[in-house]
Amino acid sequence: MSLAIPNGLDNTVERPGERAPLVLGETDYHEITETVCQVAERKPSTSWVIGFLISFALLQWLGICILYLFYTGVGVWGNRSPIFWGWPIVNFVFWVGIGHAGTLISAILFLFRQEWRTSINRAAEAMTIFAVACAGTFPGIHVGRAWLAFWLAPYPSLNLWMWPQFRSPLLWDVFAVSTYGTVSLLFWYMGMVPDLATFRDRSKNKWRRMAYGVLSLGWSGSSRHWMRYEKAYALLAALAAPLVLSVHTIVSFDFAVSQVPGWHTTIFPPYFVAGAIFSGFAMVLTLMIPSRKMLGLEKLITIRHLDNMCKIILATGSMVGLAYGTEFFIAWYGQVQEEKFAFINRAFGPYWWAYWTMVTCNVISPQLFWVKKFRTTPWIIFIITIFVNIGMWFERFVIVVTSLSRDYVPSAWAYFSPTWVDWSMLIGSFGLFMTLFLLFCRLMPVINMAETKSTLAKQIHLEEHGYGNH
Amino acid sequence: MSENNEKKVHGIVAEYTSVDSLLNACRRVRDAGYKKTDAFAPFAVHGIDKALGIKPTVLPWIVFGCGAVGAVVGLAMQIWMNSIDYPYIISGKPMISLPAFIPVAYELTILFAAFGAFFGMWALNGLPRFSNPIFTDPRFDRVTDDRFFLYIDSKDEQFDEAGIRQLFGDTGTDYIQTVVDDDSSSKVPKGFFVAWAVVIGLSVIPVLVVLKMRLTNSNLPRFHVFFDMDFSPSKDAQQTTTLFADGRAMRPDVAGTVARGDMLIDMDFMTGIDMEALTQVDARRAERLVRSFAEPSPQQAAEQPPVAAEDEKVAPEDDPAATDAAATPAAEAAENNDSQGEGSDEAETAKPAAPVAEPSVMDTTPWLTENPLELNKELLERGQTYFGIYCSVCHGLNGGGNGLVNRRAQKILATKWIPPSKLNQSTLAQDVYPDGKMFNTISNGIRKMPGYAAQITTRDRWAIVAYVRALQQSQNASIDEVPAAEQEAILKQQAEVKKQLEEQAAAEAAQAAAKPTEKE
Amino acid sequence: MSEHDTPAVKIADDPAFKLPTSLSSLSMPLCIGGVAVLLIGWACGSSVSAKFGMSAYLTAFMFCLTIALGSLFFVLIQHLVRAGWSVVVRRIAELFMVMVIPLGVLFLPVLATLLFGSGTLYNWDDPTYAEKNFLPMAIWTEKLRWLNQGWFTVRAILYFAIWSALAVWYFRRSVEQDETGEKAVSDRMQYWSGPAIMAFCGATSFAAFDWVMSLAPMWFSTMFGVYIFAGSVLAAHCTICITSFTLQRMGALRDEVTAEHYHDLGKFIFGFVFFWSYIAFSQYMLIWYGNIPEETHWIFERQLGAWGWIGIVLILFHWALPFLGTMSRHVRRNAPLITFWAVYLLAMHYVDLYWMIMPEAGSSMGGFMGVVSSLFCVVGMTAVMIGLVLRVADQTKVAAVRDPRLQESLAFENI
Structure with a gap:
């Protein structure tokens, strides 16, 4: 049961009527197991250790900043009247956006039967969960007295004698993000169980075997189990797909239900969702390109995978561009004075640099992906995706800060400047994200072995029989 | 084999190396009539449920049921919490604002359905199950790597070891094994329990500490972690500050601006006091009152609201310079329930010490006895509207003193709460409590009640007075x-x-x- | 691996790929009858008011146009993602997408109303509109820079030019492949599908603003283009489903379109019912919550009287009922059942457009004559479109017979 496909094959070319291979090399099922398991089983490489130390140091720095914030109060941030949302909410929306790629890859691409997702979905889902963890931190500490954040939960309180206010979009956010985190975690974990069983069965060490044994819940690979498992996976995918849409939609409601000029626009829900997918894919690529090299996964995460993800970035980037344009057009067409001003102010007001950074990074830079050369050269992709990440952070900055800094009352206008704590927390959140991701690489199966094997089985079947015969 | 015979036989398993050979073997076993069979594979093999004759699962129905429950729970929870148990209106939206409740209901639908899919799947699969006889054979470890296994359970009606070995032998397998009980030790290492106990023990401690703090009393003063949160540096009225050159925390009106309503100076109408009469009684006070309305110079504006400020200053003593807050509340407090008060806190603290003293300024003030507005149906309806908006929350819609705020205060046993007056009580009747006095109370407040001069226009305050009179009459009316x-x-x-x-x-x-x- | 038998690819001249004569003979009668019914409908509507007649006409026109545009999008997206499953039904969408050309002709009456310059259909066309509605002139003159007869006409021509160019080019390539079986043709179609979709999205979004949103000239919603788009893709999937079912009943494509394809179409119908509701809800929610007079009037007018009931009908019967109805895989795999839902949803799609367009006619539902007019217009216009589709189909095949992915499509099986 093996298939020989040359390692250097350009599998981005697909002749109509034939499907290009997604797994390269002299490959059989065992080879896939070996390739994926070695990532976690061998000694950590120097680059991993260095990366981990840096990330962990940044994480500590984030922790210190949070303690400082708790002790001193939210005045340590640059949030001042009228810009009360400032960087914490910018970072929140940024990270939630990053967290959209994983579930999109695992759920929506699954429903669309895009088989190339199999070798990237695991790591992308992990990123989703870590990004949601980063995202959850910011509104958590932004409420001021973070230790009372549990007041947001609808529990029968003997002190307050009252309930949360369900007509507030901020509370919807609490439900949306926590539901998203929970369902993503279930989805991720469920997808991992068969692979954890592989880890269990390969463990030499008693303790390791026991730990993975408990985590894999006694998975035996029974066909009956597989059948229900696949059904459950499909159902979870069908549930997660609308969930992905809803989460960023609800984040967009935080802005759009208000009457702040530049926020109150009906295009916000789909536009935020497109932007989230856009940034999420960019982040997945930014991490995937170095890690496939370092972890030796080039045969499984092929150039074709990168190519496909670049196309999605191109598509969502264009949607975002179309939304920017539509917003501008309707701001003029609607002829509401404040709305018109808000958009002119974005582009030509004091934050013009943020706006044009955003447009350059989000609309112009992904257009380079029309050229196939750029879609298939890892280092170029890497650079462009970093631009996209920056651009998407600036998009949230533009939305949050420019609209708040100049709304209806000119006497209340102000200019926002971040403090060192703002900077530290943004950078520190990357420490949290990277620490979790690097730990994941060492402890968990980074690629969905079971699904990749099933893709290989289909590839072999096609090779031997073609369509429709058996 | 000899030692296997002594143990319970669970079934027979055969190993295959490719999907095709597994599927072929499955079909043969199915066609041979075996029912209790199972195939094991490192991934979901497409088409194996047909090859083995596995029935579809009921999981979708479980998920659908959970989702429906989630939707109902989500909607019911929000409607009950925000519209029934603790109803309040937010941003002019109705009590049951369905569009605003949809996002949370939607999220809960998905959350419940996802729980249904996740836990339902494990439950239907009978997992977690850590001890499984099929794991006994170390060769079976490769089922999660690259090998496929076909298994026939000994509970199958047709089970016959030799026959099955024969059948398996024909399907191109080179490894057939009998599955027997696991004889390895089932003891879990002690370290595991120790670690578990330590984790549980440690995690209980914070809970216990919180519970102890919750449930016991302490004489120690409160521990202020965040001092400036407990003691806000913001200033109260009449305090000094170093922030401004003039040292006053209260800021005068911005030069060149006029506060709303300050331009109107029909004094009787604005204050509820018969100014002509007041000039006879206390010319100095009348003058200051007029000045405070007519020319809101920075100094006087700072002493707003005018009437209240006046009342405080006008003590029985003649000299305004010698007036001081302490004397007035004592005098006012003598009037007990229906007296005109200044700062509620001061009134309260002074109350126990109140001696019966000279008549209060409130009694000597020549209040207007009649409503200056023309009483008609329109005015009363306006009064009713504004009474409903501002007054009824405490005084109740019928003026009985049992509005929503009062009921809630009683429900939570608020200790500092002073119940609002019953508006139909005899001490508030028109002959003892003139209209002007009631107007003044509405404008400047009394005890816990704040002044409403800033919120309700003068005309509407008079309309409320008229409506309250109507309310009073309605409570003691006869059919004639x-x-x-x-x-x-x-x-x-x-x-x-x-x-x-x-x-x-x-x-x-x-x-x-x-x-x-x-x-x- | 699969247990079911895959039909073999038939030769291109097989009668299974030919439009059945029972259908092709209907072409002429449908066209002529359709035009007659359409004219009667328009006349009935004009008896209510000139504006009502034209509004009913526009509703019917938008109904057909959204189907054609949805089909165009369907074809483009299939090429963009190199879809395999859809090859057997793609030609049906291709037949409907070329209908943008006759629909361009049918748009002329709408443009003609602008000649009178008296607000026959579009309020902004009425020079006294701003005065009658006490609109500030500063705002109104700015508005008229976008909404004026000349520029509106130029834009309409531009939209039709883009759509027709795309539709014709893709249709020609596909038919060309029927003859040659050239694989490179698929490559070329895929190559251009990306820019094509971008052009399509821009044109469609702005056409929705121009033709429907500007009926209420002061109202605006950035999402409106997406709303129309969601409805049109749903309508296209329903149309494909109904057409392939009808063709199968009449004897074509019997072995080619299987339960698997209906299953997939059903999934998309289900998905777009959801997507439509998502967009509709988001738009409503944001306007309802923001509660500012510039926006709410549009929805408020649609909550008065009969329009309010139609709004509720949309919630219950454009979302709730079909959502539950098409949720089960057993329904989706059952061709007659899913076709029933497709017909049903097309009817609801018309109600949706009716709810968007007709309140602006200012005569409520126009009484008995109004209802008759609305129904006749849409039936007539649809009949004309079907007649033309049959005519085009008769000159070509009803499936892409030499598409290189046909084999894959035939063998396609859902999980």
Whole structure:
């Protein structure tokens, strides 16, 4: 049961009527197991250790900043009247956006039967969960007295004698993000169980075997189990797909239900969702390109995978561009004075640099992906995706800060400047994200072995029989 | 094999190396009539459920059910919490604002359905199950790597070891094994339990600490983690500050601006005081009152609201310079419940010490006894509207003093709460509590009640006074006051209600009578 | 691996790929009858008011146009993602997408109303509109820079030019492949599908603003283009489903379109019912919550009287009922059942457009004559479109017979 496909094959070319291979090399099922398991089983490489130390140091720095914030109060941030949302909410929306790629890859691409997702979905889902963890931190500490954040939960309180206010979009956010985190975690974990069983069965060490044994819940690979498992996976995918849409939609409601000029626009829900997918894919690529090299996964995460993800970035980037344009057009067409001003102010007001950074990074830079050369050269992709990440952070900055800094009352206008704590927390959140991701690489199966094997089985079947015969 | 014979046989398993050979073997086993079979593979093999004859799962129905429950729970929870148990209106939206409740209901639908899919799947699969006889054979470890296994359970009706070995042998397998009980030790290492106990023990500690703090009393002063949160540096009225050159925390109006309503100077109308008469009694006070309304110079504006500020200053003593807050509250407090107060806190603290002293400034003030506005239906309706908006929350819609705020205060046993006056009590009747005085109370507040001068226009405050009079009358009215034309209808209605009440009472009495008999 | 038998690829001249004569003979009668019914409908509507007649006409026109545009999008997206499953039904969408050309002709009456310059259909066309509605002139003159007869006409021509160019080019390539079986043709179609979709999205979004949103000239919603788009893709999937079912009943494509394809179409119908509701809800929610007079009037007018009931009908019967109805895989795999839902949803799609367009006619539902007019217009216009589709189909095949992915499509099986 093996298939020989040359390692250097350009599998981005697909002749109509034939499907290009997604797994390269002299490959059989065992080879896939070996390739994926070695990532976690061998000694950590120097680059991993260095990366981990840096990330962990940044994480500590984030922790210190949070303690400082708790002790001193939210005045340590640059949030001042009228810009009360400032960087914490910018970072929140940024990270939630990053967290959209994983579930999109695992759920929506699954429903669309895009088989190339199999070798990237695991790591992308992990990123989703870590990004949601980063995202959850910011509104958590932004409420001021973070230790009372549990007041947001609808529990029968003997002190307050009252309930949360369900007509507030901020509370919807609490439900949306926590539901998203929970369902993503279930989805991720469920997808991992068969692979954890592989880890269990390969463990030499008693303790390791026991730990993975408990985590894999006694998975035996029974066909009956597989059948229900696949059904459950499909159902979870069908549930997660609308969930992905809803989460960023609800984040967009935080802005759009208000009457702040530049926020109150009906295009916000789909536009935020497109932007989230856009940034999420960019982040997945930014991490995937170095890690496939370092972890030796080039045969499984092929150039074709990168190519496909670049196309999605191109598509969502264009949607975002179309939304920017539509917003501008309707701001003029609607002829509401404040709305018109808000958009002119974005582009030509004091934050013009943020706006044009955003447009350059989000609309112009992904257009380079029309050229196939750029879609298939890892280092170029890497650079462009970093631009996209920056651009998407600036998009949230533009939305949050420019609209708040100049709304209806000119006497209340102000200019926002971040403090060192703002900077530290943004950078520190990357420490949290990277620490979790690097730990994941060492402890968990980074690629969905079971699904990749099933893709290989289909590839072999096609090779031997073609369509429709058996 | 010899040692296997002594143990319980669970079934027979055969190993395959490719999907095709597994599927072929499955079909043969199915066609041979075996029912209790299972195939094991490192991934979901497409088409194996047909090859083995596995029935579809009921999981979708579980998920659908959970989702429906989630939707109902989500909607019901929000409607109950925000519209029934603690109803309040936010940003002008209705009590049950369905569009605003949809996002949370939607999220809960998905959350519940996802739980259904996740936990339902494990439950249907009978997992977690850590001990499984099929794991006994170390070769089976490769089922999660690259090998496929076909298994026939010994519980199958046709189970016959030799026959099955033969059947398997024909399907191109090179490894057939009998599955027997696992004889390895089932003991979990001690370290595991120790670690578990430590984790549980440690995680209980914070909970216990919180519970102890919750449930016991302590004489120690409160521990202020965040001092400036507990003691806000913001200033109260009349305090000093170093922030401004003039050292005052209260800021005067910005030069060149006029506060709303300051331009109107029909003094009687604005204050509820008969100014002509006041000039006779206390010319100095009248002058200051007029000045405070007419020319809101920075100094005087800082002493707003005018009437209240006046009242505080006008003590029995003649010299305004010698007036001081301490004297006035004592005098006011003597008037007990219906007195005109200044700062509620001061009134409160002064109350216990109140001696019966000279008549308060409140009594000596020549209040307007009549409403200066023309009383008509329109005015009363306006008064009713504004009474409903501002007053009824405490005083109740009928002025009985039992509005929502009061009820809630009683429910939570608020200790600092002073119940609002019953507006129909005799001390508030027009002859003892003139209209002007009531107007002043509405404008400047009394005890816990804040002044409403800033929120309700002068005209509307008078409208409320008129409406309160109407309320008072309605509570102590006799049928003769009703126009003859409508008397009949009212009497009829009264009779009906009375009859209903009697019937109800009778029914209750009957029930009460019936109960003891039932018990016996 | 699969247990079911895959039909073999038939030769291109097989009668299974030919439009059945029972259908092709209907072409002429449908066209002529359709035009007659359409004219009667328009006349009935004009008896209510000139504006009502034209509004009913526009509703019917938008109904057909959204189907054609949805089909165009369907074809483009299939090429963009190199879809395999859809090859057997793609030609049906291709037949409907070329209908943008006759629909361009049918748009002329709408443009003609602008000649009178008296607000016959579009309020902004009425020079006294701003005065009658006490609109500030500063705002109104700015508005008229976008909404004026000349520029509106130029834009309409531009939209039709883009759509027709795309539709014709893709249709020609596909038919060309029927003859040659050239694989490179698929490559070329895929190559251009990306820019094509971008052009399509821009044109469609702005056409929705121009033709429907500007009926209420002061109202605006950035999402409106997406709303129309969601409805049109749903309508296209329903149309494909109904057409393939009808063709199968009449004897074509019997072995080619299987339960698997209906299953997939059903999934998309289900998905777009959801997507439509998502967009509709988001738009409503944001306007309802923001509660500012510039926006709410549009929805408020649609909550008065009969329009309010139609709004509730949309919630219950454009979302709730079909959402539950098409949720089960057993329904989706059952061709007659899913076709029933497709017909049903097309009817609801018309109600949706009716709810968007007709309140602006200012005569409520126009009484008995109004209802008759609305129904006749849409039936007539649809009949004309079907007649033309049959005519085009008769000159070509009803499936892409030499598409290189046909084999894959035939063998396609859902999980």
